[in-house]
Amino acid sequence: MADKEKTRVAVGIYGQTYTIVGTETSNHVRHVASLVDERMREISKRNPYLDSTKIAVLTAVNSVHDYLKLEETVQQLEEEVKKLKG
Numbered sequence: 001m002a003d004k005e006k007t008r009v010a011v012g013i014y015g016q017t018y019t020i021v022g023t024e025t026s027n028h029v030r031h032v033a034s035l036v037d038e039r040m041r042e043i044s045k046r047n048p049y050l051d052s053t054k055i056a057v058l059t060a061v062n063s064v065h066d067y068l069k070l071e072e073t074v075q076q077l078e079e080e081v082k083k084l085k086g
Contacts, residue, residue, distance in 0.1 A: 004023035005023070006021055006022060006023055007021070007022065007023070007024075007025070007026055007029070008020070008021050009026045009029040009030060011029060011030055011033035011034075012033070012037065013033050013036050013037045013040065014036075014037055014040040014041065014044075014052060014055070014056075015052075018033070020033070036059060036063075039059045039062065039063065040052075040055050040056065040059050043055050043058050043059060043062070
């Protein structure tokens with residue numbers, strides 16, 4: 001990654017503007033930001049009494065939960081593939 005050029009992308013998430021610096025394409029960064037914004041707005045609709053910090057934490061918790069479930073699924077599928085090959 002040290003040889004990849006870094007890009008700066010301004011994105012809007014839940015009414016705030018953030019500048020994201022990284023090596024991914026600007027389209028990728030914008031897509032990620034839009035998914036975070038969408039999830040925060042969904043949580044806010046279901047819990048209108050929560051402040052933005054709590055909405056952000058719940059968004060992070062839900063996102064990590066989803067990631068871990070997907071990681072578990074990938075691991076199970078990899079084990080199935082090994083069994084089929086073996």
